[in-house]
Amino acid sequence: MTDILFQDMATVAELVRTKAVxxxxxxxxxxxxxxxxxxxTNAFIRVMSEExxxxxxxxxxxxxxxEVRGPLHGIPIAIKDIFETKGHVTTAGSKVFEHxxxxxxxxxxxxxxxxxxxIVGKTNMHEFAMGATNENPHYGAxxxxxxxxxxxxxxxxxSAAAVASGMCFGALGTDTxxxxxxxxxxxxxxGLKPTYGVVSRYGCVPFSWSLDHIGPMTRNVKDSIxxxxxxxxxxxxxxxxxxxxxxxxxxxxxxxxxxxxxGVCRExxxxxxxxxxRIWMDKSISLLESLGAEVREISIAGIEKxxxxxxxxxxxxxxxxxxxxxxxxxxxxxxxxxxxxxxxxTISAVEYLNAQKxxxxxxxxxxxxxxxxxxxVAPTNSLPPYTIGSIPPEETMNNIFNLGKTPFANFxxxxxxxxxxxxxxxxxxxxxxxxxKPFSDKQLLRIGECFEHAITWMPTDREKSLFQN
Amino acid sequence: xxxxxxxxxxxQYVQQLLESEEEFLLEIEPAFAFSWDLIGEPHD
Numbered sequence: 001m002t003d004i005l006f007q008d009m010a011t012v013a014e015l016v017r018t019k020a021v022x023x024x025x026x027x028x029x030x031x032x033x034x035x036x037x038x039x040x041t042n043a044f045i046r047v048m049s050e051e052x053x054x055x056x057x058x059x060x061x062x063x064x065x066x067e068v069r070g071p072l073h074g075i076p077i078a079i080k081d082i083f084e085t086k087g088h089v090t091t092a093g094s095k096v097f098e099h100x101x102x103x104x105x106x107x108x109x110x111x112x113x114x115x116x117x118x119i120v121g122k123t124n125m126h127e128f129a130m131g132a133t134n135e136n137p138h139y140g141a142x143x144x145x146x147x148x149x150x151x152x153x154x155x156x157x158x159s160a161a162a163v164a165s166g167m168c169f170g171a172l173g174t175d176t177x178x179x180x181x182x183x184x185x186x187x188x189x190x191g192l193k194p195t196y197g198v199v200s201r202y203g204c205v206p207f208s209w210s211l212d213h214i215g216p217m218t219r220n221v222k223d224s225i226x227x228x229x230x231x232x233x234x235x236x237x238x239x240x241x242x243x244x245x246x247x248x249x250x251x252x253x254x255x256x257x258x259x260x261x262x263g264v265c266r267e268x269x270x271x272x273x274x275x276x277x278r279i280w281m282d283k284s285i286s287l288l289e290s291l292g293a294e295v296r297e298i299s300i301a302g303i304e305k306x307x308x309x310x311x312x313x314x315x316x317x318x319x320x321x322x323x324x325x326x327x328x329x330x331x332x333x334x335x336x337x338x339x340x341x342x343x344x345x346t347i348s349a350v351e352y353l354n355a356q357k358x359x360x361x362x363x364x365x366x367x368x369x370x371x372x373x374x375x376x377v378a379p380t381n382s383l384p385p386y387t388i389g390s391i392p393p394e395e396t397m398n399n400i401f402n403l404g405k406t407p408f409a410n411f412x413x414x415x416x417x418x419x420x421x422x423x424x425x426x427x428x429x430x431x432x433x434x435x436x437k438p439f440s441d442k443q444l445l446r447i448g449e450c451f452e453h454a455i456t457w458m459p460t461d462r463e464k465s466l467f468q469n
Numbered sequence: 470x471x472x473x474x475x476x477x478x479x480x481q482y483v484q485q486l487l488e489s490e491e492e493f494l495l496e497i498e499p500a501f502a503f504s505w506d507l508i509g510e511p512h513d
Contacts, residue, residue: 324483
């Protein structure tokens with residue numbers, strides 16, 4: 001029988017509701033698993049045992065009185081250590097913030113707590129979310145539970161490793177260039193980058209304000225829906241927050257994809273792919289066709305310029321925040337971050353503004369192209385994960401572009417979902433990415449769920465697939 | 470260097486870290502805050 005820690009959230013929520021399992025028992029199980037396995041993954045910067053058990057006891061009393069807040073009631077969840085937690089150090093994976101104790105919770109943290117989630121700890125990450133390997137010079141490298149010689153991907157690699165190894169049921173990550181989706185793909189998880197503005201970033205240490213997103217990382221699509229039920233909504237404290245709400249309530253799953261048009265753009269998205277990744281993508285696209293979707297080849301002009309503009313925007317905005325600190329305390333930053341900032345200092349204001357101007361033009365163009373399709377599919381990762389320690393620091397800035405096809409969706413702000421679609425040599429999961437039109441997050445999740453249910457070649461007992469290497 | 474011990478906001482913490490009179494601003498001028506309001510929110 002599958003360990004309860006590997007069950008889906010809806011099943012566990014029902015067990016909590018019917019008092020078959022208690023929030024305290026669940027939390028203790030999660031904390032025990034962290035204690036047993038985290039020496040192998042280094043997924044956590046801080047485990048919050050005391051606070052988690054305190055919260056679980058409150059939730060247990062509520063459940064005993066028949067007051068269940070919702071499907072996250074009593075469910076152990078982890079959060080990336082980039083989110084402010086009142087009274088608890090928030091490092092953002094850095095030495096710069098190693099002593100910072102915030103005076104408030106980030107909006108998303110408040111929302112999760114309100115929904116009854118038990119926060120078991122704060123996860124390891126690439127320093128300041130600026131990299132895809134999760135090799136952190138201050139808190140150590142995080143290891144991929146599917147193959148501990150490999151990176152889990154980043155920058156939300158600790159969140160991915162924690163969820164994949166059953167230390168929690170879901171986690172929060174941030175995604176500025178693919179930092180939710182890439183580690184989700186490498187760790188066999190579902191990762192959602194919602195439409196820009198759907199989830200508030202207030203109380204999250206910024207990387208690039210116009211590219212930053214927050215999203216859930218879970219073991220299946222339905223769990224992502226559960227988390228999104230608590231995370232979406234307008235927040236006046238985030239200037240980019242949208243007033244347009246999305247209803248993430250459950251609906252009956254799609255039985256097939258008849259009537260849906262799936263776009264495939266070969267240029268860029270299928271360039272420089274690992275051969276096995278390509279094989280799994282071809283197989284996945286055939287599966288979408290067999291589910292009744294019409295697969296249509298499309299062309300999108302100007303992707304290379306879009307990605308160049310992305311780099312200019314990301315590096316300019318990151319230096320706006322870090323510039324004054326870096327000027328005074330450069331020694332506190334890791335070597336790879338220093339390479340990044342040295343590049344950022346060469347970008348002019350004109351280049352930044354031209355990149356933002358091109359962004360609006362490109363979004364209009366993409367909206368026009370996507371009128372004829374429901375969703376665009378692409379690989380999440382281009383390559384298998386690197387071996388830990390194999391990439392020199394000066395390469396870090398380019399890692400996300402070499403490893404993934406993810407920054408595209410950040411540049412346009414469209415929602416993007418990564419779903420596991422195959423296993424590469426070395427017991428390494430790979431992912432397919434579904435990119436939707438703005439605010440079509442719910443449809444994206446439903447299409448992803450239909451694909452996930454139809455796929456027959458992924459391991460059914462994932463617990464047995466972990467820690468084998 | 471050890472700061473902290475007491476709870477504080479991000480701006481205040483960075484301000485202390487900088488040990489400078491120069492004001493550290495976290496908020497972005499709304500005109501530069503990329504949002505669907507600025508670029509026009511798309512409709513289905």
